[in-house]
Amino acid sequence: MAVSALVISEAESATVTAAIAPLRLDTCNTFEDLVGRVAAAAGKEITIHASGDERWGPLTGFVAHSDSRFTVLVRHTDLAIYQSHSVLHEFGHILIGIPLGLELACDRDFDTPDERAAETIAMTLGKRINLPSPYGELLAFA
Ligand SMILES: [Zn+2]
Numbered sequence: 001m002a003v004s005a006l007v008i009s010e011a012e013s014a015t016v017t018a019a020i021a022p023l024r025l026d027t028c029n030t031f032e033d034l035v036g037r038v039a040a041a042a043g044k045e046i047t048i049h050a051s052g053d054e055r056w057g058p059l060t061g062f063v064a065h066s067d068s069r070f071t072v073l074v075r076h077t078d079l080a081i082y083q084s085h086s087v088l089h090e091f092g093h094i095l096i097g098i099p100l101g102l103e104l105a106c107d108r109d110f111d112t113p114d115e116r117a118a119e120t121i122a123m124t125l126g127k128r129i130n131l132p133s134p135y136g137e138l139l140a141f142a
Contacts, residue, residue, distance in 0.1 A: 006123075008116045015117045016124065019095040025128045031084070034129055038091045045069045046094075050076040050083055061086035063093055070094055088125045092118030 008016070022041040028034055039046045045068060052059070052075040060082070061074040074086040096117050110116045 006110060006116060006119055008120050009113070012113050012117050012120070015096055015113070016120045019092070019097075019117070019121060020124060023095075023125075025125070028128055029130075031129050034091075034125060038094060039070075042070060042094050046072065048072045048074070048087055050074050050078075053077045061090050063090045085122055085126060088122035089118050091125060092121030095121060 023034070023037045028037055035046055035048070044065065047069060049071065051073055052061075054075075054077055056075055059075075060078065061072065064071045064073070072087050072090045074083045074090075076083075078086065093114070096114060110119055
């Protein structure tokens, strides 16, 4: 497995900063608190389910949404730490506000600006709530 640094552009960094600003992370310390803040920023309730498995292949999580709710789904067969990171990655997508519909194709090679921003948000949120990154500091597996 190759290891590469996750490098984001200044524009992507600005996207991340703007996306997480409403969360007021300086006063956020728990995962439950974070879920509430992301929901408030997005204007919808958030439900999280660990229901997928190896049949999902490389897909580790996705978001479905309705007018009133985001539903984040992750694989129940992943380690808890990776499930949490996958949830935070999907929070990144929610916060940057991309059209979600049913997101089935997160690009885990981080070849798109939205994927790099979502992953950077996941690492930023994980640090804030003291969730160890499954990748270590600023590294991503590709
Ligand atoms: Zn993604």
